[in-house]
Amino acid sequence: MQRSRRPFINWLTLLTLISMILVACGGAETAPTATTAPAATATTAAQVEPTTAATAETAATTEPATAEPAAGEVTLKLWHMPNGAAPADAIQAEIDAFEKANPGINVEPEMLDWGAAFQRIQTSVQGGEGPCLTQLGTTWNPTFAAMGGLRPFTAEEITAMGGSDSFVAASWATSQLQGMEGTFSIPWFADVRALAYRKDLLEKAGLKPEDAFKDWASFKTTLATIQEQNPDVAGIAFPGRNDWNVWQNSSMWIWNSGGDLLSSDLSEATFNSDAAVAGVSEFANLYSSKLTVTNTLELNSAQVDASFGDGRTFSAITGPWLISNARTAADAGGWTNRAVADNLAYAEFPAGPGGSYTFVGGSNLAILKSCENVEAAVKFVQFLAGNESQLRYSQAIGMLPATKTAQADASIASDPLYSVFISAAAKGKTSAPIAEWGQVESVLNEQLGSLWDDVATAGGPVSAEVVKTRLDQAAQTVNELLGK
Amino acid sequence: MALAPKKNKLSLWQRIRQNSLAYKFIAPTIVAMLVVHLIPIVQGLYLSLLDVRLTTLTLYLKAPFVGLKYYIEVFNAIFGIGEDGASSRVTGLINAASNTLVYTIWTNIGTLGVGLILAMLLNRNFRWRGIARTLVLLPWVVPTFVTGTIFNFIWLEQGGLANRILLGLNIVDTPITWLIGPNSLYALVIATVWRGLPFTTIMFLAAIQVIPTDLYEAASLDGANGWQRFRHITLPLIKPIAATQVLFGLINGFYGGYNIAVQMFGGGTGFAGEYADLLVPAITRQTWERHLYGFGSAASVILMGMLLIFVGIWYRTFRDSLRAE
Numbered sequence: 135m136q137r138s139r140r141p142f143i144n145w146l147t148l149l150t151l152i153s154m155i156l157v158a159c160g161g162a163e164t165a166p167t168a169t170t171a172p173a174a175t176a177t178t179a180a181q182v183e184p185t186t187a188a189t190a191e192t193a194a195t196t197e198p199a200t201a202e203p204a205a206g207e208v209t210l211k212l213w214h215m216p217n218g219a220a221p222a223d224a225i226q227a228e229i230d231a232f233e234k235a236n237p238g239i240n241v242e243p244e245m246l247d248w249g250a251a252f253q254r255i256q257t258s259v260q261g262g263e264g265p266c267l268t269q270l271g272t273t274w275n276p277t278f279a280a281m282g283g284l285r286p287f288t289a290e291e292i293t294a295m296g297g298s299d300s301f302v303a304a305s306w307a308t309s310q311l312q313g314m315e316g317t318f319s320i321p322w323f324a325d326v327r328a329l330a331y332r333k334d335l336l337e338k339a340g341l342k343p344e345d346a347f348k349d350w351a352s353f354k355t356t357l358a359t360i361q362e363q364n365p366d367v368a369g370i371a372f373p374g375r376n377d378w379n380v381w382q383n384s385s386m387w388i389w390n391s392g393g394d395l396l397s398s399d400l401s402e403a404t405f406n407s408d409a410a411v412a413g414v415s416e417f418a419n420l421y422s423s424k425l426t427v428t429n430t431l432e433l434n435s436a437q438v439d440a441s442f443g444d445g446r447t448f449s450a451i452t453g454p455w456l457i458s459n460a461r462t463a464a465d466a467g468g469w470t471n472r473a474v475a476d477n478l479a480y481a482e483f484p485a486g487p488g489g490s491y492t493f494v495g496g497s498n499l500a501i502l503k504s505c506e507n508v509e510a511a512v513k514f515v516q517f518l519a520g521n522e523s524q525l526r527y528s529q530a531i532g533m534l535p536a537t538k539t540a541q542a543d544a545s546i547a548s549d550p551l552y553s554v555f556i557s558a559a560a561k562g563k564t565s566a567p568i569a570e571w572g573q574v575e576s577v578l579n580e581q582l583g584s585l586w587d588d589v590a591t592a593g594g595p596v597s598a599e600v601v602k603t604r605l606d607q608a609a610q611t612v613n614e615l616l617g618k
Numbered sequence: 619m620a621l622a623p624k625k626n627k628l629s630l631w632q633r634i635r636q637n638s639l640a641y642k643f644i645a646p647t648i649v650a651m652l653v654v655h656l657i658p659i660v661q662g663l664y665l666s667l668l669d670v671r672l673t674t675l676t677l678y679l680k681a682p683f684v685g686l687k688y689y690i691e692v693f694n695a696i697f698g699i700g701e702d703g704a705s706s707r708v709t710g711l712i713n714a715a716s717n718t719l720v721y722t723i724w725t726n727i728g729t730l731g732v733g734l735i736l737a738m739l740l741n742r743n744f745r746w747r748g749i750a751r752t753l754v755l756l757p758w759v760v761p762t763f764v765t766g767t768i769f770n771f772i773w774l775e776q777g778g779l780a781n782r783i784l785l786g787l788n789i790v791d792t793p794i795t796w797l798i799g800p801n802s803l804y805a806l807v808i809a810t811v812w813r814g815l816p817f818t819t820i821m822f823l824a825a826i827q828v829i830p831t832d833l834y835e836a837a838s839l840d841g842a843n844g845w846q847r848f849r850h851i852t853l854p855l856i857k858p859i860a861a862t863q864v865l866f867g868l869i870n871g872f873y874g875g876y877n878i879a880v881q882m883f884g885g886g887t888g889f890a891g892e893y894a895d896l897l898v899p900a901i902t903r904q905t906w907e908r909h910l911y912g913f914g915s916a917a918s919v920i921l922m923g924m925l926l927i928f929v930g931i932w933y934r935t936f937r938d939s940l941r942a943e
Contacts, residue, residue: 576907
């Protein structure tokens with residue numbers, strides 16, 4: 135019996151091993167076949183050649199492949215992040231509208247978590263496989279452009295979208311890469327920061343917004359007055375260390391103090407200058423002066439927004455997304471049954487010695503070099519940058535449109551809440567368009583995050599020396615990373 | 619039994635031939651393990667000798683060979699050696715290493731100590747024992763990312779469950795700040811212990827349950843009290859299991875904490891501040907955010923080496939207990 139069973143077991147082992155090896159090796163090759171299968175078989179032969187020469191630098195090589203499938207169906211894969219409260223519905227509305235206007239082009243969306251998106255896109259750029267189109271955080275554009283992973287937009291394509299001047303300047307700046315000609319992504323929507331505040335409490339204090347938020351001194355007086363009159367309400371809430379927006383929130387104090395993050399040629403850190411140290415110290419000591427929600431340094435952005443919605447704070451550093459919260463019914467998760475709903479107002483950041491600036495972030499749309507349907511992808515980007523889609527999508531996700539035309543639309547420009555952001559965005563500043571920005575951001579987040587630990591444990595105001603030590607450490611690391 | 623010594627004298631090949639059927643059954647697993655574990659390890663080792671940065675990432679394994687450059691950089695970062703007295707491209711490693719050591723010690727004390735107590739309690743006969751055993755296992759089914767998110771809410775200074783309990787029971791007068799400042803590390807340790815307890819508890823419970831009850835009965839007849847029975851019967855007999863638990867604890871301590879830290883502090887930024895930054899989050903953050911992939915590989919290899927030293931110490935310490943098993 136044993137003899138007759140042995141060959142069977144030998145074969146079984148061999149078969150199992152072979153099947154495992156085949157599955158392991160075959161994965162990479164079988165995946166594209168599966169995804170391209172629904173597309174027209176006529177295109178298969180045409181696409182084989184460009185694929186084998188996919189490493190060629192010119193985007194033109196992929197264009198002939200897109201000219202032919204016009205007769206058949208084209209499927210575009212889109213990676214996007216969870217924008218707004220109902221991200222899947224918001225993007226699907228745009229896809230439906232686009233597909234209706236462009237029969238034959240299907241868009242397949244896939245939502246990536248913000249925490250995982252960077253690595254997914256990086257892996258995709260590295261491996262030469264992935265979606266045709268992807269959303270990029272504005273600070274990511276230089277990184278992927280420097281890696282050679284993005285297909286630049288041509289001058290004609292940009293002109294068809296209204297030209298570079300039709301976009302908010304700070305947003306357009308995020309589509310470039312220093313030292314390399316080209317536009318590597320198209321601004322999709324803008325995330326502009328401002329001060330949200332309760333206008334009822336301001337009126338109760340007998341203050342006018344133009345005086346209350348005029349400069350740093352008047353701002354601190356306003357916060358102190360509000361706290362005095364309303365013992366249960368703190369002056370301000372902002373995220374401390376435990377958040378994505380660590381450097382963004384501090385940068386506004388650096389800019390308004392007259393400092394900047396990097397030198398004008400973007401080759402050296404300047405966020406440790408005297409002006410920058412003064413700005414960050416001013417910001418940090420809002421906590422030490424007990425003008426903030428007591429636990430503001432441990433909160434993240436969502437928790438800050440919640441504390442504003444709950445009426446625990448008079449003001450908060452936040453964005454335009456609170457507008458949709460205030461206008462959404464309570465039973466749908468909005469704030470319409472709360473005091474804040476009718477009393478939400480925004481103000482630009484109080485001016486410092488250097489002026490009044492705000493941070494402009496948001497997201498861009500990029501076509502990956504590996505995209506085989508460039509023509510259709512460009513069409514979709516042009517659609518999303520169009521006025522109709524810009525208005526509909528930005529309002530659905532609670533952000534600001536990236537185009538000036540959409541911002542000038544009556545539905546936004548005449549809205550007392552959105553208009554503050556339009557005015558602020560015009561004076562907006564953003565990250566530097568250098569490949570190393572991700573590294574700069576990481577170092578800044580670390581040292582500024584540690585500074586919040588210093589502030590939390592100081593038991594009083596932190597000295598300018600403490601702030602300078604942290605920023606000097608960050609500058610030393612950044613300069614080394616920038617090759618200085 | 620008499621054949622056993624002879625078996626030991628057989629060569630490896632002879633032993634494989636003798637047990638060929640068993641080896642055929644485990645062959646697919648061996649191949650899978652090689653594919654899943656060995657190839658990435660070898661690739662990681664090779665990567666640590668290459669200059670893989672942002673601009674060379676697409677070259678991957680064809681990136682320029684730089685030998686031990688990144689190993690030297692990691693040592694410079696740890697020991698403060700370098701052109702300017704310290705290499706500052708990578709920061710905070712020595713601080714993260716020190717936090718990791720404290721984190722590993724406390725998480726082990728917590729999971730092993732509390733796990734043993736829970737196991738002994740759950741071994742006793744009481745009415746709701748089945749429900750209690752199920753409840754103790756619950757944290758095990760909670761993914762670590764979710765654990766981090768839950769504890770972010772539990773530790774909130776204002777309105778967090780921990781402070782509500784502490785204030786309600788008059789243990790403290792003012793709310794404790796957990797998520798920023800020096801308590802951050804202990805907030806991380808407690809969350810890790812909570813997540814790790816079910817495994818240690820169930821392992822100890824299994825070990826205790828196989829101890830013959832007549833040993834306890836004989837000891838009781840000899841006049842041994844509860845502590846003496848625990849000290850001289852339970853403890854020696856669960857020592858092999860405890861040894862294994864310590865090994866898991868060491869590995870989890872050194873490599874763990876990432877998921878919980880990332881969610882508990884920062885909703886994804888992965889920086890728990892200088893008080894609670896651990897080695898793996900620090901290496902991961904600096905590798906990916908600063909695009910220092912060669913450095914990250916070298917640092918991971920060094921971490922693996924350090925862990926192997928600890929495993930070596932562990933083996934020497936518990937060698938006799940393991941052999942006894």
